[in-house]
Amino acid sequence: MVSIHLRDVCLDYPLYGAYDFSLKRRLLGRLFRQTGEMRTIRAVDNISIEATAGARIGLAGPNGSGKSTLLRLIAGVFPQTRGEVRIAGDIVPLLGLSAGANLDFVAADNISLLLRISGRKATPAILDEIWAFTELEERMQRLPLRMFSSGMLMRVLFATATAFPADILLLDEWLSVVDENFSAKAETRLQKMVETAAIVIIASHDHALLRRTCTSIINLDHGRIASTVSLDAPAPHHFELREKRA
Ligand SMILES: Nc1ncnc2c1ncn2[C@@H]1O[C@H](COP(=O)(O)OP(=O)(O)OP(=O)(O)O)[C@@H](O)[C@H]1O
Numbered sequence: 001m002v003s004i005h006l007r008d009v010c011l012d013y014p015l016y017g018a019y020d021f022s023l024k025r026r027l028l029g030r031l032f033r034q035t036g037e038m039r040t041i042r043a044v045d046n047i048s049i050e051a052t053a054g055a056r057i058g059l060a061g062p063n064g065s066g067k068s069t070l071l072r073l074i075a076g077v078f079p080q081t082r083g084e085v086r087i088a089g090d091i092v093p094l095l096g097l098s099a100g101a102n103l104d105f106v107a108a109d110n111i112s113l114l115l116r117i118s119g120r121k122a123t124p125a126i127l128d129e130i131w132a133f134t135e136l137e138e139r140m141q142r143l144p145l146r147m148f149s150s151g152m153l154m155r156v157l158f159a160t161a162t163a164f165p166a167d168i169l170l171l172d173e174w175l176s177v178v179d180e181n182f183s184a185k186a187e188t189r190l191q192k193m194v195e196t197a198a199i200v201i202i203a204s205h206d207h208a209l210l211r212r213t214c215t216s217i218i219n220l221d222h223g224r225i226a227s228t229v230s231l232d233a234p235a236p237h238h239f240e241l242r243e244k245r246a
Pocket of ligand 1: 013014015041062070
């Protein structure tokens, strides 16, 4: 059964100050017996969340309140510093879309690699299907991603990330780079994924979007849960995901 269980979870980022952690500084510190204590910043502070199939959770809160970090923790990008994390189900994280891509590799190899990282087999049929979705010229498959415009790159990465349905869908980054034609197509695919995923978690500053889409909204503040608001379950046709552009 698809579920998310977080109990008293904390995540500390190490703070690598260029000065504090230079080799010279560390060697001198050791010589003069300074404590080599690592400075950290607590981005997720004692968070507990239980979610089962049907949950649509919105993460709200000011800049730096921990929304993205919490999504990355659930996606397994960062391990928790302490607490318990149990996730059951296939996760599709639409976070930083370019995470995991290697710009020096050609597009086709990147797609295969990203599929393999997410535990999927990159068969020729799947690769063809993904490329068809991008609507890019055939020959571009053999070009390194470094040569792609940001919109083209977004097409490739979005088409790859959304090629398979998700049990758990994590959304943090919106499609602001792509042109209008692709944006509409991408939004349709995203809406379908939101409707079919068992659990969806969306981080956003757009409260209207969260109210339209979610069954509960968790307000974060300094990495902690400040409040949780339960909402009526939204009707499927109310999944309108377009986010207000700044
Ligand atoms: N890679 C990192 N290394 C160190 N600290 C980080 C890193 N990423 C985020 N932080 C810190 O962790 C805290 C939470 O950041 P996070 O990006 O999760 O917030 P957010 O709520 O998603 O913010 P925003 O609304 O601006 O996207 C902030 O204090 C931020 O400075």
